[in-house]
Amino acid sequence: MADAALRLTALAEDLLGEALPVRIRAWDGSEAGPPGAPVLVVRHRRALRRLLWKPGELGLARAWVAGELDIEGDLYGALDLLAGLIWERGDSTDSVHPVRDPRMRAAAKALVRLGGALPPPAPPAEEMRRPAGRRHTKRRDKDAISHHYDVGNDFYELVLGPSMVYSCAYWESRDSTLEEAQRAKLDLVCRKLGLKEGDRLLDVGCGWGSMAIHAAREYGARVVGITLSREQAAYARKRIAEEGLTDRIEIRVQDYRDVKDGPYDAISSIGMAEHVGSVRYAEYADILYALLTEGGRLLNHQIARRPERDESAYHVDEFIDRYVFPDGELAPVGRTLAILEEAGFEARDVEPIREHYALTLRQWVANLESDWPRALRRTTPGRARIWRLYMAASALSFERNRIGVNQILAVKTPPGGASGMPLRARTWN
Structure with a gap:
């Protein structure tokens, strides 16, 4: 595989319904996206399995903490561009049912092909496990x-x-x-x-x-x-x-x-x-x-x-x-x-x-x-x-x-x- 970045870009744009404003560099060395834009680095295909099992913000967070995702270039510029696509969208993928929505089914199949259908990776050690019981005891x-x-x-x-x-x-x-x-x-x-x-x-x-x-x-x-x-x-x-x-x-x-x-x-x-x-x-x-x-x-x-x-x-x-x-x-x-x-x-x-x-x-x-x-x-x-x-x-x-x-x-x-x-x-x- 030498075109992972291109395939990831196409997948993201199909899911989001608009052009991706950042460049992607994948684990295979391939790159795709607008020249000169901040670069979202996908260091390991494990990041895709995290998104497969936890679509949206938590999957992205786990991949970032684990070092599987990174940003090169203007950090603030990249976050501002990505916020408009991920965190501030009214149709966030966090709220979309992965089985009932055809876009999500197609995205899940593409992630399996790119990231591998292995069991979900364990969360990074820095993650606070949700304790049982009432909050704020x-x-x-x-x-x-x-x-x-x-x-x-x-x-x-x-x-x-x-x-x-x-x-x-x-x-x-x-x-x-x-x-x-x-x-x-x-x-x-x-x-x-x-x-x-x-x-x-x-x-x-x-x-x-x-x-x-x-x-x-x-x-x-x-x-x-x-x-x-x-x-x-x-x-x-x-x-x-x-x-x-x-x-x-x-x-x-x-x-x-x-x-x-x-x-x-x-x-x-x-x-x-x-x-x-x-x-x-x-x-x-x-x-x-x-x-x-x-x-x-x-x-x-x-x-x-x-x-x-x-x-x-x-x-x-x-x-x-x-x-x-x-x-x-x-x-x-x-x-x-x-x-x-x-x-x-x-x-x-x-x-x-x-x-x-x-x-x-x-x-x-x-x-x-x-x-x-x-x-x-x-x-x-x-x-x-x-x-x-x-x-x-x-x-x-x-x-x-x-x-x-x-x-x-x-x-x-x-x-x-x-x-x-x-x-x-x-x-x-």
């Missing part, structure tokens, strides 16, 4: 967090840089460095919370301790940081000791549902609420409200999806769910606001910063790609490929307004209405 949440965060602090150091902040930075300009932008974000959160000397701050989902350190060092706050990741907690404690802040910061491996030592003057939740899940979000909001003192502030920094006309049609991205954030869920910002208000909070400000996340993600991808051999030494090749794909695809999603990110400032306003907020919005102090 304490045990299941802990396993999901461990899957994402306990993959080696040295790998995250390479991707995130010295700040070790794994959430959207706040860019004063496109010429800022990632470190400057992350420091600006941490400072913005502290100012929105109105932190001052001696204030008690709960940092929910404290990561590697960056927010806790900034709040204690720059604002004199006394901080409790909680995480479900033991690797994050160990790293944060080491950093805190090196900063000489052990008398001001306590890091706990603790579920937010088990925090009982309120009240706190302020709560920061930065990139954590996406893990809570829709079935738990009202409970989450109630718990944070109860932990705050009267007049206390909550800063909720959270990714949001666009609302669906029919919310029952919303489905979790299979690649993200199996390989990146198991059990993670995105909600429209309006729904998040409503639940916070139902818990008793007064919403005082919403700042959308989605363009900032696109800039942040592109910098993380650049960090990863700049020393790819070291990345492969610090984690598995499959996990490095996962992070490269999900961060690049996410950058495009923010740029195209498919998803957003918002900082919501909410207050536990006491009876009588004295919120303690400034008269002018966004002066914060």
Whole structure:
């Protein structure tokens, strides 16, 4: 066989009903498609068997993680072109019955001829197996967090840089460095919370301790940081000791549902609420409200999806769910606001910063790609490929307004209405 690329291109175009905008290079060395376009490399025919047994997104994801698919050339350009054909089509092959639909029957036969009719390949080791039972129990949440965060602090150091902040930075300009932008974000959160000397701050989902350190060092706050990741907690404690802040910061491996030592003057939740899940979000909001003192502030920094006309049609991205954030869920910002208000909070400000996340993600991808051999030494090749794909695809999603990110400032306003907020919005102090 020396024409696999041509046959794959014809198959894809017949199935999709339009020309394939990327070039294909197959395992036999053949190439087909528009000259100069990004190249989709099919390194092994095993990728086709994955698509045969799992048509659509999950089959593609497994082939990518296993190294059987790759992209040469402009990664962002290729993903943008492929997104319009695969992930954003109303007639996605994920929803087509492979037996009843004649196109799918023909495609399945062609894949068998090209890829071989062998048993389905085992999923890559990096895939999170779907556990039985209810979502968002304490045990299941802990396993999901461990899957994402306990993959080696040295790998995250390479991707995130010295700040070790794994959430959207706040860019004063496109010429800022990632470190400057992350420091600006941490400072913005502290100012929105109105932190001052001696204030008690709960940092929910404290990561590697960056927010806790900034709040204690720059604002004199006394901080409790909680995480479900033991690797994050160990790293944060080491950093805190090196900063000489052990008398001001306590890091706990603790579920937010088990925090009982309120009240706190302020709560920061930065990139954590996406893990809570829709079935738990009202409970989450109630718990944070109860932990705050009267007049206390909550800063909720959270990714949001666009609302669906029919919310029952919303489905979790299979690649993200199996390989990146198991059990993670995105909600429209309006729904998040409503639940916070139902818990008793007064919403005082919403700042959308989605363009900032696109800039942040592109910098993380650049960090990863700049020393790819070291990345492969610090984690598995499959996990490095996962992070490269999900961060690049996410950058495009923010740029195209498919998803957003918002900082919501909410207050536990006491009876009588004295919120303690400034008269002018966004002066914060």
